[in-house]
Amino acid sequence: MKRAFLCGLLAAAALAVPANAARTVPVHVDGGRLPGTSYLESGVTYVPLRYLLDALGGWTVDWDSTQKAAVASSGSTRLTATPSKDTIQINQKTLRGNVTLSNGRTYVPLRLVAEALGNEVEWDPYLQGASVTSAHADYDAEDLYWLSRIIHAESRGESLEGQIAVGNVVLNRVKSKEFPNTVSGVIFDRRHAVQFEPVANGTLYQTPNTQSVEAAKRALDGESVVGNALYFYAPALSQGTWINANRVYHMTIGCHRFYL
Template sequence: MKPILSIIMAFLLMCLTGCAEIATTANVSARVENSADAAITEITIPPTATPAQVYSAAEGGQAEAFALSGGGEPGLTAATPSALPLPSETPEFTPSPAPDPTPEYTVEPVDDKKAYLNAGSANLREGPGTEYAILEELLELETLCVTGKIEEWYRVEAGNETGFVLAEFVEFGTAPTPKPSFSVKSMDDKAAYVNAGSANLREGPGTKYEIVVELSRNEKITVTGTSGDWYRVEYGRKKGFISNEFVEFGAPPTATPRPTATPKPDVTAEATPKPTPTANASNGSSSWEAARDYFSDTSRFTAEELLLIAQVVQEEAKGTSVEARAAVANTIYNRYLSSKYPNTIEGIIFQKNQYTVADDEDEIRSVKPVEKTIEAVTQIFVEGDTFLPEDVLFFRSASRGTSWGDKREYYATYGNNAFFRSFY
C-alpha cells in the first residue's frame, strides 16, 4: 500500500509545481501590461518542489518521495529575481528638408541680333528668372547680342559673359551715341576769322560732336558765345562750335599780290649781289621776331626751328590734348635723331611727301601756335621729355585704321592720330 501512496504523492507534487510556474508567468505579464512605467523590484514565486525520486519495490527499497529544500522539509523558498528592464523608447527621426530643385527651362534659339540696354542698368542672370544668381550689372547703352528667348527673358552675350536679361530692358539695333550736355556763356557778337589751314565747325563744343562743315583758312565767322575752350559761332546761316585756338578776332589779312616778273633786258648787265635775307615776313614782323614771341634759342635748336616745329604740330594735331601734340612733336624729334632723314629741322619738315601741311611754306609759316602746342614742343625739344620709342617715325589720321603696310607696325593712338613703328 505504501508504494502506491508514494506514487500518488509524487504525481500531486509535480502537478503543483506546474501550476505554480503558470501562475508566476501570468502574474509577471499582468504587471507589465498594467504598469509599463513601474519598475518590478520583487516577484514572489510559489514553491517549486524538486521532482521526487521514486524507488520501485523491485529496486529493493520502499518508495519514498522527498523534496530538496533549505530546511529539509518539503516546500518552496521565495526567490528575489533581478528587476526586469523596461523597453526603451525609439527616438523620432526628423529628415533634413530636401533642397529645392533647379527649375528646368528650354530656350528658343534665335539668330544672333545686335542690341543694347535701354535702361539705366539691369542685372544679367544665370537663368531666366530673378531666383537665379546675378552674373554682372549691365549699364545703359551697353552693347548686347541676343541669342535666344524664353517667355519675357532674352539670352544675351555681353562681353565675355552669357546670361539672361528681361526683354523689356533690351532694344534691338545699334546704341545711339550719347550727347553730353553743355552750357554756353553768351557774348556780344564779334567778327573773327579762321587762322588755321582748316577747322571743323561742330554741333557742340567738343570733338565728339558731329561736324557741320569744314572751314578754310581766313573764312569769316561771327563769335556769339563761349563754352570751355570752344567758341559758339555763326558762319552764314550755319551755327556751331569751333575750337578757340583756330579763331582770330578782327578781319582776315589781305593777301599781298606777287609782283609781276620784270622781263630780262637784251643786254646782259653786271650782276648785282643779292642781299642776304634776314627773315621771312609774316603779318608785318619777321620770322625771327615772331619766333621769339614763343621760344628762345637752346643749345641744340634755334627759336626759328622751334617755331616751325610748333607750326607743323599745330596743324597736324589741332583740337587735341597737349599729350597728342607732344606725340607729333616726338616723331619729328625721332626723325632728327635718325640717320635716314635730313639732319636739319627744315630739311625734315619740307622733305617731299612727308608733312602735307607744309607743302606751302608761306602758309605753314603764317600759322600761330596756341599755348598747348608751345607746351608740347617745349616738353620734347627743350626739356627732352620724350615718351615714344625712337623707331616711332610715322603717324596718320586714326580714322584710317591701324594697319599700314608690311613695313610699319601700329604703336598707339594719341588724339586724332595713330602712330607707327618703322621696320626700315
C-alpha cells in the first residue's frame, strides 16, 4: 500500500471519531467486520450504536429529536441511548457509560451494551480489536474469523475436502497438549518459529471466499477428513524435511500431504 494512500485513510478515520478518541480499532460481529469506525479509549471500545444493532439483526434504530436520544427496538426490547445523560436504558434497566454523539453517529461502550443484550464480547489480541459472538450465533466469532482465514490462505485453490482438512489440522492442534489451546493461538504460535507461512507473508489477512468459510464451519461442526493429523505441507512449495523425518505420513488430499 502506498504511503500517501495509507495516510489518507488514517486521516479519514481520524475525522470519523470523536476528537478525544485514543485510536481506531476493528470490531467484528459473528466474524463480519462492523461498518463505520470504532475506537478504543481508556480501555473501552466504543462503536456506532446503529451499526452494532444492525449487525446483531432484528433491530430498528431511530433518532428521537425530542428526547435527543437514539431509540431502538427489537420485539419487546426497547433501548434508549442518551448522550446528555450518559445512560443506556434497556427496558427497565439503566446502564451508565459514556454515550457520545459525533458526526451524526451515537457511540456507545461495546461490551456494556452487547453483553446486556445477551451477546459475548472478547478482546482479540491478534486482531487488536473486539470480537462479538451474538446470542443466536452457531459459532464463536473469533474462531470462525481466524479459521476461515487460515483455510483460505493455505488452501483456497483446493477442494472443499482439502480445505476442511486444513481446518482439521488447526483444530486438532487446539486439542493437543503440544500446542496452544485456542484457534488464534495455534495459528500465531511461534514457539518453534512461525507455524503457518500465511502469518509471515500476510496472506492470512485476506478476506476468505465462501468455500473457505463453509469449510471452517464444517470443521468447527466436527466434520473430519484427516483423523488426528497435526501437520501438512505442499510438496510443490516445500520439501517438508522436518515433517518427513519426524512425523508419520497419514494421507494426501489435493496438493497437501498430511502427517500425524
